[in-house]
Each structure stands twice: as C-alpha cells, then as structure tokens.
Amino acid sequence: MGLTKTEMFSDLQNEIATLAKAFGHPARVAILQHLFKINSCVCGDLVNEIGLAQPTISQHLKELKNLGLIKGNVEGTSVCYCIDGENWVKMKEVMNQFLDQDISQDHCC
Amino acid sequence: MGLTKTEMFSDLQNEIATLAKAFGHPARVAILQHLFKINSCVCGDLVNEIGLAQPTISQHLKELKNLGLIKGNVEGTSVCYCIDGENWVKMKEVMNQFLDQDISQDHCC
DNA sequence: TTAATATATTGCAATATTACAATTAATGGT
DNA sequence: ACCATTAATTGTAATATTGCAATATATTAA
Numbered sequence: 001m002g003l004t005k006t007e008m009f010s011d012l013q014n015e016i017a018t019l020a021k022a023f024g025h026p027a028r029v030a031i032l033q034h035l036f037k038i039n040s041c042v043c044g045d046l047v048n049e050i051g052l053a054q055p056t057i058s059q060h061l062k063e064l065k066n067l068g069l070i071k072g073n074v075e076g077t078s079v080c081y082c083i084d085g086e087n088w089v090k091m092k093e094v095m096n097q098f099l100d101q102d103i104s105q106d107h108c109c
Numbered sequence: 110m111g112l113t114k115t116e117m118f119s120d121l122q123n124e125i126a127t128l129a130k131a132f133g134h135p136a137r138v139a140i141l142q143h144l145f146k147i148n149s150c151v152c153g154d155l156v157n158e159i160g161l162a163q164p165t166i167s168q169h170l171k172e173l174k175n176l177g178l179i180k181g182n183v184e185g186t187s188v189c190y191c192i193d194g195e196n197w198v199k200m201k202e203v204m205n206q207f208l209d210q211d212i213s214q215d216h217c218c
Numbered sequence: 219t220t221a222a223t224a225t226a227t228t229g230c231a232a233t234a235t236t237a238c239a240a241t242t243a244a245t246g247g248t
Numbered sequence: 249a250c251c252a253t254t255a256a257t258t259g260t261a262a263t264a265t266t267g268c269a270a271t272a273t274a275t276t277a278a
Contacts, residue, residue: 001237002263008160009135016138023129025266026118029207033122039213044224051117056267058226077224077275085212092208098138099201103194104148110267111233134236153254162238167256169236186245186254 016098022067028060041080125207137169150189
C-alpha cells in the first residue's frame with residue numbers, strides 16, 4: 001500500500017523513523033556532509049556539487065528544512081543554507097538513544 | 110521517478126542512506142527495540158507485539174536480515190530472531206561518523 | 219521598468235515501498 | 249501419512265518517493 005500505519009506506533013518510534021528517513025537518501029546525506037564541510041553556508045552551489053537538477057536539490061533541501069535539520073537564509077537572489085546546530089544535537093540524542101541500546105549476549109542465533 | 114541515482118554518490122553516502130532507510134519505518138524501529146528488550150530472541154511474537162499482519166512483519170524482518178542487522182535461527186516450526194551484535198556495532202560506527210560531524214559556529218543563518 | 223539571476227513550485231512519469239490475502243514451504247506431533 | 253502450527257513467498261493494490269521540465273516567484277542590476 002505504501003501507507004505506513006503510524007498510528008500503531010509510539011511517538012518516539014515515529015520520530016526515529018522520520019528522522020532516519022531524512023538520511024535515507026544519498027543526496028540528502030551529501031547535502032548535509034557538504035554543509036558541514038563548507039561551514040559558511042552554501043546555496044545553489046549544491047546543485048553543482050551534487051549532480052542533480054535544481055528542482056530536485058530544492059526539494060531535498062525543503063525536506064531537511066521541514067525537519068529542522070537545516071536553516072535557510074535569503075541573501076540577495078540566492079539562499080544560504082546551513083546546519084541547524086541546536087536541532088542537529090537534539091536529533092542526535094534521539095538517534096543515539098535508539099542506536100546505543102545494550103546488546104545483551106546474543107544467545108540463540 | 111522514484112529511482113535513486115546511486116551512481117552519483119560515494120559508497121559511504123550510499124551505505125549511510127541504505128542503513129538509515131532501515132530505520133526509516135516505525136515497524137522496523139519497533140522490531141529492533143523489541144529484539145533489544147527481549148534479548149532472548151523472538152519470532153512470531155513480533156506479529157502480536159506489533160499490530161501488523163504476519164507477511165508484513167516477515168517482510169520487514171527480511172530487510173533487516175539482508176542488511177545484517179539481525180540474525181534468524183530456525184527452532185522447530187518457529188524462527189528466532191535477534192540482533193547481530195557485531196554488525197550492529199559496525200553500523201553504529203558508520204552512522205556516528207556521519208552524525209558526529211563538527212558543527213562549526215553556524216554563521217549565516 | 220526591464221532584464222538577468224537564483225530559487226521555489228507545479229505537474230507529471232517512473233520507480234519504490236507498504237500492507238495484506240492467498241498460498242506455499244517447513245517442521246513437529248499424532 | 250496426516251494434520252496443525254509457524255514462517256516465507258507470491259501477487260496485487262494503494263500510496264510514497266524521486267527526478268526533472270516547465271513555470272512561477274523573488275531579488276538585484278541596469
């Protein structure tokens with residue numbers, strides 16, 4: 001169906017899934033890595049840096065912005081994006097809470 | 110198109126995206142959380158625990174198994190699943206390398 | 219105001235994902 | 249062998265995602 005039954009899961013489970021989905025596409029991973037590298041924001045340079053068309057990049061940026069992982073600032077005719085440090089830290093806390101669960105002797109398998 | 114252009118991205122970027130995608134659905138998050146909690150494996154209990162139909166759970170388990178995040182052992186008529194501790198740690202290293210990038214003063218935004 | 223530049227939005231085609239009914243396969247018990 | 253139980257597979261319908269051409273919007277420069 002393609003329709004995730006979010007109502008069956010806890011808020012935390014849905015939040016983890018939503019955040020993880022943001023990293024579930026290499027273009028968004030590449031965008032974020034570039035924003036970390038070129039700490040002084042970037043905009044349409046991303047279109048050149050990554051090989052995808054402008055509307056495609058714009059769409060990925062929108063998703064990341066909706067999640068609060070990046071911020072965008074209009075500067076003349078271009079828009080400057082950068083990591084939202086505060087929200088990035090919050091995101092990491094959520095993800096680490098999930099990733100750092102204790103692996104108690106995997107007996108059975 | 111729904112067709113991710115993986116060839117445009119590095120192996121690491123694609124790996125991060127593939128791993129993240131595994132956590133991009135609350136059912137798989139719930140499955141993994143349950144496997145961590147009930148460290149002594151589980152099988153079709155997951156079908157009861159989570160509310161989805163058996164084939165749906167089976168499909169999610171298959172994805173997690175293909176990525177190596179869980180292991181499955183046949184035990185009579187049932188199959189026992191558990192976290193693959195070794196691969197989980199490897200996955201964490203990859204994800205943390207990405208998540209723990211330095212946030213250098215977000216100037217601009 | 220007009221032109222140029224940069225980005226966002228819209229619309230659409232193609233592929234991917236999710237979910238499940240129906241079925242099949244595998245194992246154990248009788 | 250037969251039945252019951254459990255899990256995997258297959259097939260299919262519905263929704264989601266990705267990507268881009270075309271267009272719209274916004275800002276600056278002339």
